[in-house]
């Protein structure tokens with residue numbers, strides 16, 4: 227498919243050049259090319275300083291898939307240049323990374339280090355991955371063994387951290403310690419503990435029953451938002467569940483099928499993904515920012531989490547992790563995808579596209595309330611959402 231974008235007539239009259247832009251032949255390419263044209267996810271912050279950022283790691287994962295699909299080296303070169311902005315020639319990681327802050331977020335760039343090591347065999351990329359891996363043995367954990375989300379959030383597990391830290395842990399183990407059963411057990415237990423401690427088991431007067439996962443939990447039950455019974459946070463926040471869903475499907479291609487944990491991860495896909503489909507808004511097909519309170523005034527359809535769900539659902543069906551004999555799961559993903567391209571993709575008019583409606587942040591460094599989540603602004607072209615849209619499009623375009 228090749229489409230060109232025709233400008234409205236008044237443009238033809240008032241603008242001399244260019245009259246017609248060639249638009250990439252797919253939304254995956256259009257989204258990626260737009261991010262690249264804006265210099266997003268290139269290992270630098272907005273002032274040009276090196277930055278280790280999970281958003282960049284997310285985009286790099288998508289660009290790598292596009293490179294595999296198209297063979298277009300532009301994507302590979304962009305990944306490599308981005309990493310070379312944060313890793314020096316000896317493999318030291320800069321960009322503000324500090325192992326002793328025990329943050330899971332920066333580790334999301336780790337899978338890119340490993341990818342580049344595999345492609346180039348350059349020792350510096352392995353050294354960078356080793357530096358991240360060395361954080362794990364010193365990283366604080368709950369008494370059950372869950373990595374704290376950060377040193378500044380003692381005893382707290384957030385769903386986000388599984389996509390950030392655990393995919394790196396799994397990929398590192400796959401590359402260098404494939405027979406390390408202790409490491410595989412530990413990778414699985416991160417998913418498992420997060421699932422068991424955050425799963426919604428009942429409705430309450432203000433919360434619809436979804437059977438999905440709350441944003442996080444505090445094992446010590448001491449923080450302001452911790453449920454007195456199980457310690458979980460009060461609401462199901464779309465993006466946190468989006469990260470966790472992507473982590474489930476991505477992990478299944480990394481964890482050996484011979485390890486018993488593979489079945490555990492698969493069982494979470496089997497229970498959670500149909501519930502994600504059930505939680506979609508029946509009219510639009512996409513999902514609410516605060517999934518526990520659909521339709522409440524102030525709540526809205528959020529684009530990053532919706533794109534993450536589409537990616538996860540379609541990838542799970544494509545790889546046979548989830549059976550879809552009646553076609554309902556793919557149909558739900560297609561419906562959501564249609565809404566996304568019609569409502570959240572906007573032609574910028576210069577050959578690039580804009581991506582709308584991604585909430586800037588959702589932190590449990592707050593009271594975790596409905597009012598908190600809905601009070602955070604949305605951003606245009608937020609990379610967390612745009613990269614997820616590229617991932618969703620890569621899956622959609624393989625249907």
Ligand SMILES: *[C@@H]1O[C@H](CO)[C@@H](O)[C@H](O)[C@H]1NC(C)=O
Nearest residue numbers: 255258259262298299300301
């Ligand atoms: C590769 O991608 C870049 C960036 O999107 C584009 O400008 C270029 O035309 C593409 N090359 C080929 C051979 O398709």
Ligand SMILES: *[C@@H]1O[C@H](CO)[C@@H](O)[C@H](O)[C@H]1NC(C)=O
Nearest residue numbers: 340341343344345397400401
């Ligand atoms: C490493 O690269 C080779 C060649 O491209 C590929 O076949 C292999 O799957 C890669 N290994 C991993 C663990 O990604």
Ligand SMILES: *[C@@H]1O[C@H](CO)[C@@H](O)[C@H](O)[C@H]1NC(C)=O
Nearest residue numbers: 363403406407408409410412
């Ligand atoms: C195996 O993994 C565990 C847990 O991450 C780690 O403590 C241990 O050093 C690893 N063993 C080897 C031989 O790398």
Ligand SMILES: *[C@@H]1O[C@H](CO)[C@@H](O)[C@H](O)[C@H]1NC(C)=O
Nearest residue numbers: 370415418419420421422423
């Ligand atoms: C999680 O819950 C399941 C089902 O109740 C149980 O089999 C499993 O041992 C639990 N995992 C952890 C790490 O507590």
Ligand SMILES: *[C@@H]1O[C@H](CO)[C@@H](O)[C@H](O)[C@H]1NC(C)=O
Nearest residue numbers: 431432433522523595596597
């Ligand atoms: C519960 O929901 C009602 C109606 O939507 C609302 O007025 C009230 O403030 C909610 N309570 C809490 C604690 O969120």
